Amino acid sequence: MKTDNFFGKIFDAFPPPDFLNIPFAGLSISDTSIRSVQFGRKGGKLYIQKYTEKPIPEGVITSGVINNQDEVVKLLTEVKNELKLGYVKISLPEERAYLFTTKLPPVSQKELRSAIESKMEENVPVSPLELTFDYKIFYHKQRDHLDISVSALPISLIDQYVDMASKSGLSLLSLEIESQAIIRSLLPSNNKDTVLIIHFSPGKVSLYVSTYRVVRFTSTIPTRGEQANNPGFLLQEIKKLYTYWNTLKENVDKADRKISQIIVCGEKFEDTMISYLSSHLDTPIVMGNVWTNVFDINSSLPEISFSDSLRFSASVGLALPGDVLI
Template sequence: MPSRSFFDFFPTPKFLEMPSPGLVLEDTHARCVEFQHVGDHIVLKRYGEETLPEGTLVSGEIKKPQELTTALTSLRKRFDLHYIRCVLPDEKAYLFQTKISRAGERDIRTAVEFTIEENVPLSLSEAVFDFAVLRDGGEGREPFEVAVSVVPEHVVRSFLDVYRSAELSPFHFEIESQAVVKAVVAHDDPAVYAVIHIFSRKVGVYVVRKNAVHFSATIPLSANALESGEFPWAGELVSEARKVISYWHNENEDESDRRGQPQALILSGKFADHPALAAALTPLGLPLKVADVWENVFSLEQFVPDLSREEAFEYAPVIGAALSYRSHL
């Protein structure tokens, strides 16, 4: 059985290449966001969330499919959802970069297939993948540079089954870290950034270049880790962020091809603008930037959403998921 791309599961009709609701599952909540065009602008149409029963989703794994179906059905009815753009958890995904020779230009997808088994612990028959071309080599003979995302097929099917049980129709899946990046990094910014997003039960650490996540790590948090507004786990976060940035620097043995230092650390998610968290992250030695989750959607001078700034930080993944249609336009 051959490998399958995300779009083998979700072939996208042309009429669906338009704003559609994004939907993201976390351990504690299901959240949705939808945008709409008003004249030449995009504005926030609606947003909302549904609390998930404890233990429904744990570390990216569906533990209680019936409870999750019930919560998603409630969300569907509240917001009249049907076609949705979804996110898959980082814990279940593999990311890698590879180079494709110019000979593979006519069929990059097939060329990427040949690199999967040497980069992730999955056979082709077990893998569902997507990729983005980061550099096409220009007019010369330089190879294509490609960022690849791979998820086990059984993971994709487990989420797909629950969505369909709730009478929802996913037609696009995004890796969680990439969805965050689509919201918090300007879509035309090719620079290198470190990104930290604080979820309800974990923290994601990413290195981003040309809007693609190159390295990521996840730190689990206890159920009450974010209740006090204190950050005893910040030391572990700094250590993990240093590792991810170090992996980034050392991804190539060829000294001439080493990548640059991240220009800044972008912070999003819960407590993104908390001064104590900013202070705890100073040992990383990077300029700190609090995320603007709307920068790829609208200017706050043109439209002011009724979602508060603090709440909006937590909506970054689902905002990115809802924006995924723009990559097709």
Template sequence: MLEFLTLHPNAFGLDISDMSLKFVYLKKSARGVHVASFGEFPIPEGFIAQGEIKKEEELAALIKKSLRTPQGEKISTKHVVASLPEEQAFLQVIQLPKMGVKELQGAASFEAENYIPYPLETVYVDSEFVEPVKDHLDHADVLLASLPKTIVDSYVKVFEKAGLLVQALEIESLAVARALVPQGVSLAPLLLVDFGATRTSVLVFVGHSMRFTASIPVASHQFTAAISKALGVNFAKAEELKKAYGLKQRGKSEGGKVFESLVPSLVDLVEQVKKYMEYYASHATHQHLLKEERTIQKVLLTGGGANLPGLLEFLESELNTKASIGDAWVNIASKPFGKLPSLPFEESLRYATALGLALRGLDSTHD
């Protein structure tokens, strides 16, 4: 059958982490793209641990239940683009001699065993040509990605049990970058910091691709736990205080005590982020012409934890780098469309991964 006669159903995006699942269904119209439906449901403790599914049947049932009650219209497709856990993934940009894209894919598969720290028979490997920022390279950059087969197969099994048709699977950081990087291009190195519930992901994006990613075990729940311990309140009250005060107050007031309780964890986070920024700068000489292009030029914050009051200013000062809150609508809401998304901007930060996956679900209609 000719390609243009083949149907490519629209797919929704499904982001699954240890503690919650989020989904977004995007639709196109003559005036642009809009959010048709979305939702978020907590995942009970013990269902998933560090990205590894422990209770397949229960998770599949939870997915089915959550998709029956979306905010917005009913999801009219079973096709899904879903996330795979960042902490289980290995990603690296490698250099190969210049050649055609098909030849590069073959060469990357051949070279994979020299880079991936696991036996190749135990992992799935994918590769993608990285388009250069400038036409100055004497080699080709290729992004290698791999995950354990046991992890991927487990997620596929759960989605099938939930009655879904898997159109694509993608590592979380790739989806986040698709949502937040304007038009998918950044001429200067950009650091994305994704504050999740149990971990914070950092990734460097430059040109047309992600270059580096890492996971830091300091995140929103640790912040809340620190407040709970320092002020002697329960977790729910600590969460309330965190959202109310954040890093905005000093001194002996309640807000000042919240600030003091958060500082140790945040200092730990900052030191680890700095190390990754320095690592990138020292390993980027092969892909940039100018020294200033090897350092991070801007930091974008995303994830639910990015809403912590005062966090943006704190990180900008500590990292000595311009920072801003990411705009999860930058590649979705077109100005001519004029319709505000049904998902509030503050909440959209938590949905960045799901939005990026949903964007791929839209793009797949044109593959």
């Protein structure tokens, strides 16, 4: 994924090191917690070198909006000191991102960013001057156009995360939207299917549609009050997503765009919820395996239990070394 503009401020604040394969941690920040994972290698195989999770007091972050930056910096500093962290990759809140797909005529790499910028106003309800973006090109056999997946974020948000990393003494390598990090941890590197991820969090459920391991659609649903642990409510939201996804022009009559599997991860959900969804949907539902691209859980027993690991999906995805992301 091209990142020259999206992370320019990061490289200004944290110049990249002169050597490759440096150790780094994946660090996810949500409304309720900070979680970090760092992998090491033994005999060419990955293992969990260190990990931690730290609760965030209520109100410090609300729906991805940081209300108390000093408190977040304090907690990040504690995580850094506890694990002796250096370089990190950090997740960005899904609620603050704008994702869209677009088609463009074939253009040169030099012209591509300008072409994407021309599509921003019709797809994002915020002035392009307030945003920075990243993009992914979907390669296909048709040569008359390019399929582009675009992720746009407020420049002020990027500045805030860069500032927090700097103040906490962490060396920031990259920032990535939470959904993309989660998809990287749950789906094999060669996966080309269209998959729905259900990510449970305190007070909300996020739905991510992925094709070729790239986020194509996201929806975050508040689940407080009567909606909390209400399987019928969630089922209706999933059916709405199916209707929307299946009627998109680019998906109609395309077998590879049909959602073939639902993968569950996160926390604060009941087994009865999953059973209910399984009995009311034709799509097979499985629990996520965050170690899919790390090691075989049948031959390596991770020190994080399976149920606990579901909370670490974003930090695991961020922590994966580049050579396993082919």
